[in-house]
Amino acid sequence: MKVWFLGTGTSMGIPMVGCRCTVCRSRDPRDRRLRASVLLEVAGQRLLIDAAVDFRQQALRFGIDDLDAVLFTHHHADHIFGLDDLRPINIFRAKDIPVYGSANTLENLRRVYSYVFRAGENESDVPRIRPVEIEREAFQIGPVTVQPVPLWHGRLPILGFRIGGFAYCTDVSAIPEESGPLLADLEVLVLGALRHRPHPTHFTIEQAVEAARQIGARQTYFTHLSHEVAHAELEALLPAGMAPAYDGQVVEIRRERWTPREQLSDLKNGGDINPT
Ligand SMILES: [Zn+2]
Numbered sequence: 551m552k553v554w555f556l557g558t559g560t561s562m563g564i565p566m567v568g569c570r571c572t573v574c575r576s577r578d579p580r581d582r583r584l585r586a587s588v589l590l591e592v593a594g595q596r597l598l599i600d601a602a603v604d605f606r607q608q609a610l611r612f613g614i615d616d617l618d619a620v621l622f623t624h625h626h627a628d629h630i631f632g633l634d635d636l637r638p639i640n641i642f643r644a645k646d647i648p649v650y651g652s653a654n655t656l657e658n659l660r661r662v663y664s665y666v667f668r669a670g671e672n673e674s675d676v677p678r679i680r681p682v683e684i685e686r687e688a689f690q691i692g693p694v695t696v697q698p699v700p701l702w703h704g705r706l707p708i709l710g711f712r713i714g715g716f717a718y719c720t721d722v723s724a725i726p727e728e729s730g731p732l733l734a735d736l737e738v739l740v741l742g743a744l745r746h747r748p749h750p751t752h753f754t755i756e757q758a759v760e761a762a763r764q765i766g767a768r769q770t771y772f773t774h775l776s777h778e779v780a781h782a783e784l785e786a787l788l789p790a791g792m793a794p795a796y797d798g799q800v801v802e803i804r805r806e807r808w809t810p811r812e813q814l815s816d817l818k819n820g821g822d823i824n825p826t
Pocket residue numbers: 560561586626628629721774
């Protein structure tokens with residue numbers, strides 16, 4: 551499984567329009583961050599997590615010309631405003647794209663994108679998407695098992711996603727206890743971390759490091775970073791096994807399949823859950 555970091559910046563991106571701070575003027579290309587999103591290539595499926603407002607730029611930059619599904623973590627603008635730019639894939643690949651999200655996320659998509667869901671729109675004027683509501687249970691996209699991971703984003707319940715040895719948890723300010731087992735035995739964890747100063751709806755760097763320690767993935771990358779954090783400085787500060795992600799980074803993960811422990815014990819007790 552391969553993971554491409556398409557964007558690793560906070561909602562306004564870096565550089566921020568009009569900002570003259572040292573990070574926004576940095577010459578380190580790793581300090582230029584589009585809005586947060588990753589592309590997964592796993593078992594022949596191309597899965598986009600969040601259609602960030604920069605999706606068009608990201609698709610052009612990374613040569614994305616096809617997608618099999620979009621998974622939404624939540625409905626905030628930086629994570630959904632790339633939806634309209636799925637149209638070329640509808641046209642050139644002649645297919646609708648399934649979009650997965652919680653009931654709340656899909657309800658907000660219907661509200662924000664009312665024109666997409668209106669009957670009778672000209673086909674090339676609107677993205678052709680197929681909403682699929684997901685809850686807490688694992689679901690299949692082709693041969694790929696995706697495990698939603700409930701998270702808190704301030705007071706908003708949102709989702710992270712786990713696929714095999716990989717998990718993506720952005721825009722998180724607290725991880726509920728029940729999600730702990732869903733994040734066990736990870737090769738790579740991607741965790742949202744905004745800046746050093748406290749924020750009501752995002753982990754600070756320090757909170758994210760502490761959460762990453764508890765989760766204990768072999769490697770943790772931090773994403774959704776603000777312009778208050780320079781890549782090189784943060785990299786030097788973080789403990790072994792943790793690093794800031796950067797746009798264009800590609801990570802390989804060996805394990806494509808994973809079964810939660812409870813399901814494994816169900817299985818031993820004669821349950822009928824498919825262990826793949
Ligand atoms: Zn965000």
